Structure formats: structure tokens, C-alpha cells
Amino acid sequence: MELDKKYQQKVYAGVLGKIIGVYLGRPFEQWSHELIMERLGQIEYYINEKLDKPLIVPDDDITGTFCFLRALSDYPDGFEITPKQIGQTWLNYIVERETILWWGGVGNSTEHTAFVNLKNGVSAPESGSIKLNGKVIAEQIGAQIFIDGWAMVCPGDPEKAATLAGRAASVSHDGEAIYGAQMIAALESQAFTETSTNVLLEIGKRYIPNTSMIYRLVNDIQDWHVNEPSWKKTRQKISDIYGYDSYPGSCHMIPNHALIIMSLLYGEDDFQKSMMIVNTAGWDTDCNAGNLGCLLGIKNGLDGFEGGPDWRSPISDIVYCPTANGGETISDAVRESYKIINTALRIRNKPQTFPKNGARYHFEMPGSVQGWSAAEVSDKRAKTKIQNVNGFSRDGERALEINFFDISKEKMSEVFVSTFLPKSVKDLTGSARETFFGYNFLSCPIVYSGQFIHTTITADSDNKIAINYKLFARAYGANDELLTIMSPTKILYPNQTSDFKWLLEVADGNPVVQLGIMLTADELVSGKIYLDFLDIKGEPSVSFFRPSHVPIFERGREKENELAPAEMWRNSxxxxxxxxxxxxxxxxxxxxxxxxxxxxxxxxxxxxxxxxxxxxxxxxxxxxxxxxxxxxxxxxxxxxxxxxxxxxxxxxxxxxxxxxxxxxxxxxxxxxxxxxxxxxxxxxxxxxxxxxxxxxxxxxxxxxxxxxxxxxxxxxxxxxxxx
Structure with missing residues (x-):
């Protein structure tokens, strides 16, 4: 397949499908079908609020998928990448007992077991082998949940995808777990070019042994699908024959792989129906929905998310990837998609693509917002809507439309993007906080004092008057409350394009948590502007130290201050x-x-x-x-x-x-x-x-x-x- 715009948009759709599936299934992960039906009913849409849990969270399915693929960027071997090198990638990016993996203990968590093997000098694939770890540990689900990226760099080439998937899976898994990962990778690879689900399944089976249990269960589910119209009855057969009672361990590959295949067949190419089935079916819901969501995203493209509920707006492309490389923690679906796209280009010795001269926020994927949002309406903040639109770009094809309503000197329109751990996340409490930090959030800001913020903005030709705009940054200050740093004011007349570079200067070593745009006008007006891009340029000029508002610890004085001292400067x-x-x-x-x-x-x-x-x-x-x-x-x-x-x-x-x-x-x-x-x-x-x-x-x-x-x-x- 040519690595053209069609391919690139399918990668983006695959990434979106992955994160939508994970966010949808995460709040009730490992629930049984029976408990889901009793407490929640059929899963038709996001239900996180019903369970008092955040929607967008760090998760091993997401971080592992995008992190471990970095092996192809970190090593020059391309398609000849080895299991040992992928294992070394684990050791580079994983902070022990903190990031990416479920740290459930050696002999309990497969990935934890493999990590300790790697750390002790056992290279992959021995690190994940049945010989070393035993059959039960080696055949859990983790081989499958991290595998999608390897398929997306091999569009229309299921043989290569299955080969790379096998090497990646072998770092931590063996046996049926590897076959399940190879099956998913082959399906996703072929989905770039094949529209028939049954043809996909037949192609996928070519790359696993016909004596394997994965091969057998796929055949069984195909047969049951032909003869049984009810997915719920097929789910019961899976539970009876391939269920957790038959396949021990914390989260076995076989039962969950079966639910993916079932949901693919009974979902009939409909994203919403497929998500309903795979999540209502239970067990490892975020993993299963993530793999299936990626497959359907690739297969059906961005159009596959249309015609049903709004899957995209609530997540705003936001992705968190906490690793030892903390500057990559704050990310988005567009950014991760272009990493995959450029990896695919690089390993084929083709020129890489960097929209709008490599701008951090370029909005070149249809419907993308890259984590940007409008501030909530208040006495001082006007109603504002954002959407991705065609045109209004100097070096690209798309821009972010910012539609503002009734702004004035006293009432502003504001849009922003998070550049570090958002304050809304920092302030979580109770079960919501426990859920979000189930995987620790290690992060560094993506922008620092001394760097330039560069943007191009165009005013709509139908705007009635000139508007005033400022760039702004917000940083964590005293007691981790937000303080705002403003650029000089720029005037933007109707149909005018403004190119603006602003040197960001932040005092006291405070970490920057937001970048944004603030709009006002000299009289009451509504209208639109178009954000072509916003980029962060240059090296910083910054000093890291204890901020002046943070007291030095002294025994006996811990409770003298009503408010806790700031912590985010350390957390950066x-x-x-x-x-x-x-x-x-x-x-x-x-x-x-x-x-x-x-x-x-x-x-x-x-x-x-x-x-x-x-x-x-x-x-x-x-x-x-x-x-x-x-x-x-x-x-x-x-x-x-x-x-x-x-x-x-x-x-x-x-x-x-x-x-x-x-x-x-x-x-x-x-x-x-x-x-x-x-x-x-x-x-x-x-x-x-x-x-x-x-x-x-x-x-x-x-x-x-x-x-x-x-x-x-x-x-x-x-x-x-x-x-």
C-alpha cells in the first residue's frame, strides 16, 4: 500500500479507535458480563460518570502500544528489529514500579515478570518464554494489547506485521499469547486494504499455526456466527468452552481474544454496535475494545465514527504516555499517528512528513483538535466553540475554527491546550483520583521559559470589527494555583492573517501547564478566527530551583500553613x-x-x-x-x-x-x-x-x-x- 494521505488518515482512525475503545472499557475492566448487565446494562456509550471515574486516563494499553514501537525509531534496523532490541526499549522507557505495566508481582503479572527478567540480564525472547516463566504466565493477554502499532507500520502486509508482532510479543509472552498478537496484527495490517471481515479472518489465520488454540477458537466462532444470530448466546458458548474457568491466570489471552473475534463478526462493521458488544461481553473490556476499536478504525476510516454517538468530542484527541521520557507524556492522537506514519516511512527509506514545518499543533487530520478546548462560560468568559475546518492555512489544508459569541472589553473568549498535568486532574479526589493514578503519571512540561511560541491566525472575512488577541501561558505558582503570563496584544482585522512569535518568560521556576489564545473586542461582537498552527520553538533559557513561594521543610512547622505548598515544580x-x-x-x-x-x-x-x-x-x-x-x-x-x-x-x-x-x-x-x-x-x-x-x-x-x-x-x- 502507498503511504499516502489515505494511509495516513487510516492510521489516525486506528489510533482514535484504540483510545476510544480503551477509554470506553476502562471504568468496568474485568467485570463479568452478568455484573455489567446488572449494574450498567448494555454499554452504548461512555459510562465513566456513572461510576465516578475520569474518562481520559493513563493506561497500559495506550502507553505500551505507542512506547514500545519507539524501538523502530531508536534502532536503525527497520524490519530486522530483534526481540532483544525491543526488550532494551522496555528498559529504556519503563520506570520500575511506576509506568506502563501492571506491577502486580513476579509470577502474577506477566509483564512485571518479564521486566524483572530483562533487568536481571535475560534478553528477549527468553525473558518472556514458557521455558522460563511457565505456560500460564506466558499466555496472558499482554502480548495482544500492545501490538497495534506494529500492524500500522505494515499496511497491507500481514506477513511483515505478524513477524514484527511475534518479536514484540516475545519480550513478555510465548505460545498462544504470541499467536493471538500475530492474529490481531495480521487483521489490522490487512484491514488497510481489505473490506470483507471474513476474508480478513481467513488471511489472519494464515500466520498462526493451524494446530493452535487461537486458530481453533476463530474457526469455532466463525461457525457459531453462521448458525447463531444472537451474540449473547455465542458469548455464553465462549464462556463455557474458552472462559476464565478453563484458562487460569490474572487475564488470559484465549477468552479475551475470543470476545474480540465474536464482536468483530456480530458488530457487522458498525463501530457503535461493535463497541457495545465487546464491552457488554465483559472481562478485559479496555484491552478488547482497544484492539477492536483500532481494527475498525483502520478498516472503516474516519467515516466509521460518524452516524452514531459522538465518540470524538469528549476525548479531544488527548493521549497520555507516561514513561521515563516525560516530555512525551502529554500527547494527542494526531501526534502519535504521525510518529507511526513517519516510522513507516523511515523504515522504507522514504522522506518523512511534518505538516506545517513540524508545528506541534497543526490540525491537519480531519476533525482533529489535538487537545484544544474552549474555556467554560462564566461572568468573564464568553461562549466559544471550536471545530476543525478546511482551508485557512498557509502551508497546509486545515485549521482550527474558533467561533466566539458576544465578546467585549470585559468579556473574553478563551481557548487553550494543556502542556503538563492539568489542574483538573491534579485536583481529582476519591475514586476518580485513584482511577486516574492507577498508572503513575510521570510527566515533564512540553514548554519552558525562554522558548518561542509561534502561531498564525486568520480572522474571518465576515467579522464585523477588529478583534484583539493575546497568547497566554499558565503556570503552577504558589500552592499550585494557576498564574497567567500574557503576550502583548495583537489587533486582527477582518480577513487579516497575523503571524506572531512570542518569547515566553516564566518567573520563579514555575512549570507551564497551559498555552492558549484570549480574544476581546472594543465593542460587543461575535465572529470567528482560524488557528492555522501553534508551535513551540527553540531551546529554553531556564533555571530549575525551589520556587520562592515554597518554604524549606522544617520539623514542627508542617501544619502552620493552611494551604499545602506547591508540589508541581517537583512533579515536573x-x-x-x-x-x-x-x-x-x-x-x-x-x-x-x-x-x-x-x-x-x-x-x-x-x-x-x-x-x-x-x-x-x-x-x-x-x-x-x-x-x-x-x-x-x-x-x-x-x-x-x-x-x-x-x-x-x-x-x-x-x-x-x-x-x-x-x-x-x-x-x-x-x-x-x-x-x-x-x-x-x-x-x-x-x-x-x-x-x-x-x-x-x-x-x-x-x-x-x-x-x-x-x-x-x-x-x-x-x-x-x-x-
């Missing part, structure tokens, strides 16, 4: 070390009991910059500053060691010393470290003296955030500067 770092507590006078006092630990901030867009800090070492083997950090196993660093060395290192799965020299090192003494990185050249300074430089020409790391790193010990500092 990914904690991947054993200890980083707020009880110490030093802002960043981090410890790791064994091996290397770090705290990380920044984004994958940072390229050329200097990171500097005055660091004191207590007991430690080594430690220092990381740059171009892309996870736990991909970064550069300038480090001092207890063996009297200063070194430039590159972590690329394994630690490589690029250059080192003698250095008289002492514990409990402050050293100013500075690591400058431009292009492939790394230059290290200690106490303002250049000590090392290295030009990395072998698989250089080209982008990434920063980190503080400590090996088996403790170091501390009060400030980290990036410029």
Missing part, C-alpha cells in the same frame, strides 16, 4: 531514582541505593544547549549532569567518579566512556559542572575550566532533555540551569 521532573524527598534544605538531593538513578526533565525537541549546576557529592560511585536524555538507557553525561576521574559518557543500552581524564575528586566539596552540546560536539567544564571534549560520529543522540544522575550514593544541588 521524572523521578527514576530511589530517593528524592522534599525534607532536605537542598532543592535536588537525590540518592540511589544500587546502580544508576536519575531525575529527568525537558523534551525530545531540545537540541543544542548547555546544562550547568553546582553539585556536591556525598557517598557515590559517580554522578553528574545528563544531556539529550531520551530515557534511562539513552543519554550523554558529564560525570565525576570516586576513582578520581572526570568523564564524558554515552549511555546507549550500555555505558560507553567517550573520554576521561584524571581529576582530584573529594566528597562533600562543591563542583560546578557544565556540559555544552552542539551538533555532535560535547564539551565538559568543571569550575569554568574545559576538561574534556568529544565529537560523537557513531549513532549520535541528537535531541533530548536533561538529568541529574547519581550512581550508588547521593549528590545534591540547589540549581540546574539550561541555556
Amino acid at each position: 521532573w521524572v523521578k527514576a531514582t530511589d530517593h528524592w524527598q522534599n525534607r532536605w534544605a537542598e532543592t535536588f538531593r537525590i540518592s540511589n541505593d544500587r546502580g544508576r538513578g536519575m531525575i529527568i526533565t525537558g523534551t525530545s525537541e531540545w537540541k543544542n544547549y548547555t546544562v550547568k549546576s553546582k553539585i556536591t557529592y556525598d557517598l557515590a560511585v559517580s554522578g553528574g549532569l545528563g544531556a539529550r536524555v531520551q530515557g534511562l538507557k539513552r543519554y550523554y553525561a558529564l560525570e565525576l567518579t570516586r576513582t578520581n576521574k572526570v568523564r564524558l559518557i554515552k549511555m546507549l543500552d550500555e555505558l560507553l566512556i567517550l573520554k576521561e581524564t584524571h581529576f582530584d575528586f573529594e566528597f562533600n566539596k562543591e563542583y560546578e559542572l557544565s556540559l555544552q552540546i552542539k551538533g555532535n560536539l560535547l564539551v565538559g567544564y568543571v569550575d569554568n575550566k574545559q576538561v574534556l571534549s568529544f565529537n560523537d560520529q557513531l549513532s549520535p543522540l541528537t535531541t533530548g532533555g536533561i538529568s541529574l544522575i547519581v550512581e550508588s550514593g547521593t549528590l545534591f544541588t540547589d540549581n540546574v540551569d539550561v541555556f
Whole structure:
């Protein structure tokens, strides 16, 4: 299949189907069919509010799907990617006991078991094998739930999709679990070009053994579908023959794969009907609905979401992918789709595509809003609606229409997008909070002080008068309340296009949580403007420290303040070390009991910059500053060691010393470290003296955030500067 616009929109539809299915099924995950019918009835639409749960949440089905596919970007091997490399991708992005996986215990959670194997030096595919982990552990559902991305980079090529899926699944699974993953991948791959469901199933079966249980259950369900019009009666047969009673473990592949196949057949290509069946059927509802939603999204395209309930507006494309690379946590369906599209192009040695010169928010997919929303109506905020429309774009085909009603000098229209953990999420309580943080939300902001916000906006030709607009940013300030930073005012006349760059400057190290646009007018008016794109440009110029509004911890004074001190400035770092507590006078006092630990901030867009800090070492083997950090196993660093060395290192799965020299090192003494990185050249300074430089020409790391790193010990500092 050509990787053209049709392909690209099918990928986006597949991603949408995946996240819609997961969000729909998550609130009643692992409920039985009987309990669902008793408490909820048939699942016709989102029911999260009925159960007091948030709709949009971090989830292993979503994060694992989009994260593990990064192996194809991180390694140059393309279709020859190995299970070992995919396993190393797990070790790079997973923060142990925090992100992506269900941390249910070795021998209980299949993925937890496999992760510990990988960490202990057992490479994939042995890490997920029946030989090592036993048949029950190895054949649970996880092989299937992370697999969709491998299919979407192989459109119309089910053989390649099944091969890649088998390698990816083998990191944590074996046997029937791998066959189930390969079946789903083959179906999704062929769905780019094939419209017949029965033909899809016959093609999918070619890529799994005809002696397997997955092959047998697909045949059985096909036969039952021909002879039994009731999906509920077929569901009962599945429960009797392929149910949880017959297949032990926390969440077995066989019963849930059967429900996907049943729902695909009885859903008759109707997205709403298929979602109703697969979710009402019970068991692992978010996983099953996510896989089926992706398959139907690919098969039917964006039109498949039309004609029924509004599946897209409530989720606004929002995706959360918490990993060690915290700058990629805040995401959206369009962004993740283009990562998949560009991976497919890159592994075929084709030019990649970056709409509107790579703008973060470009709205080039039909119906997309990329997480943008209108502020709620209030005394000061006017009614505002947004939608994706054709036209009004300089370098693309689409824009975000912002329709405002009755704005004036006193009443504004406001639209915004979250750039960090939203305050509405931070303020969750009770079961809603417990649900959202079931998978920990490790995140870094996507925008920082010193960066430029660049946008192009056009006023509708039918607007009656000029309007005034400002860009704004909101940051977490004292007590984690929001403070607003405004750009200068720009005037926009009817039919005028405004191109505006704004240098964002944020005081006190406060993390930025929103970017937005504010509209007012000199007299009462309604109208429209069109947001062509909004982008975040350049490297930051920012200092990280304890904000002035945060008191230093002092025993006995913990309850003197009515409001809790701000915490989000700390939460803007990914904690991947054993200890980083707020009880110490030093802002960043981090410890790791064994091996290397770090705290990380920044984004994958940072390229050329200097990171500097005055660091004191207590007991430690080594430690220092990381740059171009892309996870736990991909970064550069300038480090001092207890063996009297200063070194430039590159972590690329394994630690490589690029250059080192003698250095008289002492514990409990402050050293100013500075690591400058431009292009492939790394230059290290200690106490303002250049000590090392290295030009990395072998698989250089080209982008990434920063980190503080400590090996088996403790170091501390009060400030980290990036410029």
C-alpha cells in the first residue's frame, strides 16, 4: 500500500479507535458480563460518570502500544528489529514500579515478570518464554494489547506485521499469547486494504499455526456466527468452552481474544454496535475494545465514527504516555499517528512528513483538535466553540475554527491546550483520583521559559470589527494555583492573517501547564478566527530551583500553613531514582541505593544547549549532569567518579566512556559542572575550566532533555540551569 494521505488518515482512525475503545472499557475492566448487565446494562456509550471515574486516563494499553514501537525509531534496523532490541526499549522507557505495566508481582503479572527478567540480564525472547516463566504466565493477554502499532507500520502486509508482532510479543509472552498478537496484527495490517471481515479472518489465520488454540477458537466462532444470530448466546458458548474457568491466570489471552473475534463478526462493521458488544461481553473490556476499536478504525476510516454517538468530542484527541521520557507524556492522537506514519516511512527509506514545518499543533487530520478546548462560560468568559475546518492555512489544508459569541472589553473568549498535568486532574479526589493514578503519571512540561511560541491566525472575512488577541501561558505558582503570563496584544482585522512569535518568560521556576489564545473586542461582537498552527520553538533559557513561594521543610512547622505548598515544580521532573524527598534544605538531593538513578526533565525537541549546576557529592560511585536524555538507557553525561576521574559518557543500552581524564575528586566539596552540546560536539567544564571534549560520529543522540544522575550514593544541588 502507498503511504499516502489515505494511509495516513487510516492510521489516525486506528489510533482514535484504540483510545476510544480503551477509554470506553476502562471504568468496568474485568467485570463479568452478568455484573455489567446488572449494574450498567448494555454499554452504548461512555459510562465513566456513572461510576465516578475520569474518562481520559493513563493506561497500559495506550502507553505500551505507542512506547514500545519507539524501538523502530531508536534502532536503525527497520524490519530486522530483534526481540532483544525491543526488550532494551522496555528498559529504556519503563520506570520500575511506576509506568506502563501492571506491577502486580513476579509470577502474577506477566509483564512485571518479564521486566524483572530483562533487568536481571535475560534478553528477549527468553525473558518472556514458557521455558522460563511457565505456560500460564506466558499466555496472558499482554502480548495482544500492545501490538497495534506494529500492524500500522505494515499496511497491507500481514506477513511483515505478524513477524514484527511475534518479536514484540516475545519480550513478555510465548505460545498462544504470541499467536493471538500475530492474529490481531495480521487483521489490522490487512484491514488497510481489505473490506470483507471474513476474508480478513481467513488471511489472519494464515500466520498462526493451524494446530493452535487461537486458530481453533476463530474457526469455532466463525461457525457459531453462521448458525447463531444472537451474540449473547455465542458469548455464553465462549464462556463455557474458552472462559476464565478453563484458562487460569490474572487475564488470559484465549477468552479475551475470543470476545474480540465474536464482536468483530456480530458488530457487522458498525463501530457503535461493535463497541457495545465487546464491552457488554465483559472481562478485559479496555484491552478488547482497544484492539477492536483500532481494527475498525483502520478498516472503516474516519467515516466509521460518524452516524452514531459522538465518540470524538469528549476525548479531544488527548493521549497520555507516561514513561521515563516525560516530555512525551502529554500527547494527542494526531501526534502519535504521525510518529507511526513517519516510522513507516523511515523504515522504507522514504522522506518523512511534518505538516506545517513540524508545528506541534497543526490540525491537519480531519476533525482533529489535538487537545484544544474552549474555556467554560462564566461572568468573564464568553461562549466559544471550536471545530476543525478546511482551508485557512498557509502551508497546509486545515485549521482550527474558533467561533466566539458576544465578546467585549470585559468579556473574553478563551481557548487553550494543556502542556503538563492539568489542574483538573491534579485536583481529582476519591475514586476518580485513584482511577486516574492507577498508572503513575510521570510527566515533564512540553514548554519552558525562554522558548518561542509561534502561531498564525486568520480572522474571518465576515467579522464585523477588529478583534484583539493575546497568547497566554499558565503556570503552577504558589500552592499550585494557576498564574497567567500574557503576550502583548495583537489587533486582527477582518480577513487579516497575523503571524506572531512570542518569547515566553516564566518567573520563579514555575512549570507551564497551559498555552492558549484570549480574544476581546472594543465593542460587543461575535465572529470567528482560524488557528492555522501553534508551535513551540527553540531551546529554553531556564533555571530549575525551589520556587520562592515554597518554604524549606522544617520539623514542627508542617501544619502552620493552611494551604499545602506547591508540589508541581517537583512533579515536573521524572523521578527514576530511589530517593528524592522534599525534607532536605537542598532543592535536588537525590540518592540511589544500587546502580544508576536519575531525575529527568525537558523534551525530545531540545537540541543544542548547555546544562550547568553546582553539585556536591556525598557517598557515590559517580554522578553528574545528563544531556539529550531520551530515557534511562539513552543519554550523554558529564560525570565525576570516586576513582578520581572526570568523564564524558554515552549511555546507549550500555555505558560507553567517550573520554576521561584524571581529576582530584573529594566528597562533600562543591563542583560546578557544565556540559555544552552542539551538533555532535560535547564539551565538559568543571569550575569554568574545559576538561574534556568529544565529537560523537557513531549513532549520535541528537535531541533530548536533561538529568541529574547519581550512581550508588547521593549528590545534591540547589540549581540546574539550561541555556
